[in-house]
Amino acid sequence: MRIRKFAAIDIGSNAIRLLVANVIEQEGKEPKFKKSSLVRVPIRLGQDVFTNGEISKINIDRMTNAMKSYRLLMDVHGVEMYMACATSAMRDAKNGEAVVERIKKKADIKIDIIDGKREAQIIASTDLHNVIAKEKDYLYVDVGGGSTELTIFSNGKIKTSRSFKLGTVRLLNEMITDDDWKAFEKWIKRNTKDLKRLSLIGSGGNINKLYKMSGTTIGEPLSYIYLNAQYQFLQSLSYEERISELGLNPDRADVIIPATRIYLSACKWSGARKIFVPKIGLSDGIIKTLFFETSKKDKSASNILSF
Structure with missing residues (x-):
């Protein structure tokens, strides 16, 4: 048996969530996905963006602090890989890219701002x-x-x-x-x-x-x-x-x-x-996406080594 830990950060318009999940691998069996921890912070980015066009300074600070906390939680859980996806509010924010750069610098978390089509694809990949x-x-x-x-x-x-x-x-x-x-x-x-x-x-x-x-x-x-x-x-x-x-x-x-x-x-x-x-939701889809993408890479590396 092999137990792996992955994390998903869903930066939505109403809240920001961190999901930590265990993926249990056993020979000859389908992998099992089990939620280990879920933390939700109600930072309503959409309230800023949909009314003023950008994320306010106070919410940038709150978001940065949340991401610092998430980084520490992922370290404590022993997460091997994570993916942070920002959706509608960050897509529309004039300062979205600047916020992404700030959080990378201050919290060491890389955020991907995904479009609606990619969001739908990730959600649809859930079990x-x-x-x-x-x-x-x-x-x-x-x-x-x-x-x-x-x-x-x-x-x-x-x-x-x-x-x-x-x-x-x-x-x-x-x-x-x-x-x-x-x-x-x-x-x-x-x-x-x-x-x-x-x-x-x-x-x-x-x-x-x-x-x-x-x-x-x-x-x-x-x-x-x-x-x-x-x-x-x-x-x-x-x-x-x-x-x-x-x-x-x-x-x-x-x-x-x-x-x-x-x-x-x-x-x-x-x-x-x-x-x-x-x-199920975007966070669950991110976990599955991470697992299957890393599994493909592991198999490819194994094939190259065996060759």
Whole structure:
């Protein structure tokens, strides 16, 4: 048995996460991926970028300190390799590259600012075999603070994917136009119209929270009817009540409503009535990407040596 440690840093528009995972390798068996530690810091970069066009000094300092902490945590865990990916907020920030350089210098962490297509590819590489049935079709929806990634799975394979600047923090700041919603609707309808027995697969912190709140048995899907009822209920509560009565974190209590709206819209326009919620996302995809890329390099080196 061989146990390897990898780390993923997901720099999103609403929060920054560090995931440390163990990959267990055994002769003749598929590798097992087991989460070891997850740290989430609610630095809302999107609030800066989507309203002012750049990351503020106070959030640059907070982000730098978070990265210093993540570097120390990775060292303590004995991580052999990491990947740090920044998404929508950093993509749009005028000073995004300058922030990347600062963090490399101050925290010794290299950050890759990835485009929407790459983000969708990494997310789609996550382990979905326990959810996807080859004879069925799925619309995979990953909702973030700055963007939503959509992927169509048909016959067990990726058919197409697209990233939209439709995120929870953008919605909160009223930065989504009718044209943005129409483009989202048009893409979903066009790419799902010929698919039958379609279900939704939802990922992201908000749908994970909604799933947990529902008390649904793990592995069973949420229903569209439940999600719609929960949306109405959440809207009936004030921001303060969502924190005090439902126990939501302050940085979750506001974005959970626009996130639910996005999932409901995807269901409505695709015709899906079931939403599967596996606990996967960009961080999980990064871990898998790191492992399989290093495994390929190890095999190539082994082949060269044996030759």
